[in-house]
Amino acid sequence: MGIQESVSDLTPNTGEAPWYHPTGNEMALFEQCHARGLAVMLKGPTGCGKTRFVEHMAWKLGRPLITIPCHDDLAASDLIGRFLIQHNGTVWQDGPLTRAVREGAICYLDEVVEARQDTVVVLHALTDHRRILPIDKTGETLQAAPGFQLVVSYNPGYQRMLKDLKPSTRQRFVAMDLDFPTPELEARIVQHEGGVDSATANGLVALAGRIRQLRDRGLAEVPSTRLLIAAAALVMSGIPLRDACYAAIVSPLSDESSMVGALRDLVDATFV
Incomplete structure (x- = not known):
């Protein structure tokens, strides 16, 4: 190269x-x-x-x-x-x-x-x-x-x-x-960079917190702040919140069917 x-x-x-x-x-x-x-x-x-x-x-x-x-x-x-x-x-x-x-x-x-x-x-x-x-x-x-x-x-x-x-x-x-920010600060970052309202930013950060608990349970990588910002940007472009989370957070993290199912369940439980 x-x-x-x-x-x-x-x-x-x-x-x-x-x-x-x-x-x-x-x-x-x-x-x-x-x-x-x-x-x-x-x-x-x-x-x-x-x-x-x-x-x-x-x-x-x-x-x-x-x-x-x-x-x-x-x-x-x-x-x-x-x-x-x-x-x-x-x-x-x-x-x-x-x-x-x-x-x-x-x-x-x-x-x-x-x-x-x-x-x-x-x-x-x-x-x-x-x-x-x-x-x-x-x-x-x-x-x-x-x-x-x-x-x-x-x-x-x-x-x-x-x-x-x-x-x-x-x-x-x-x-x-360096590590992921505190939930309060991460929500401010997602809101600033993604352009969403505070409620949506807090929801995305709460979802990330739940998924990050799976770090030692078969998930090689946990959702980054970057992924949360990507999901927020999709929401701001008109994509429904759950669909944005499936595309920007769930799919990049895993291809294994049972893990993908568990992650989608967490999305649904977070944004009822």
Whole structure:
């Protein structure tokens, strides 16, 4: 998979701030890490707001943001760059990590454990006091520009069963644990992002609370705040509430017939 398919464009810091409601002291902690050039690891379940948090902090700090979705085929050259053949010869093209190092951007690797270990190793020299990026193919060693920060995220809940970061990698980051907000705050988020009234938002959050109790009863993933917002958006577009819940919450969580039936029963019991 090529660079353009793996990496989002450089996000400009213009317009309004990406909306984010803090759940603790995560904003102050992130600011201090950025001021001191410390790499940050965001740990938390799928859809709890990790990516939105990084987007908000990049805006707040006035730094460009480069986001890299990690996957099994992500190679070190996808991060650092490669030589390209053109009509007049070969030219070097920086990868997204190299661009971030040169420009002093925040580089965000989403779900970093999905990347191969040999790819993750290239981050090590950027996460300690050296803050350098060696480029073997060109013989260049880049010193990170002021403002550069490395941020990674992953979901320890399900990824740890299959793969995890090596201790030598984990200890290079300041770790921040994010989780789903309190029901009151989550309802405010769903209402704000989904555009529904408070009663509907509270109902969706109550449904999520019931389903999340099934985490250890055969449900691999529990409903995220993101799914609740999707259901709210469907409701605002005119889809009946139960149908919106079936499509946006139940179906994404499971294909197993008995579990789907149990989840649909919870929807019906919540919205009588």
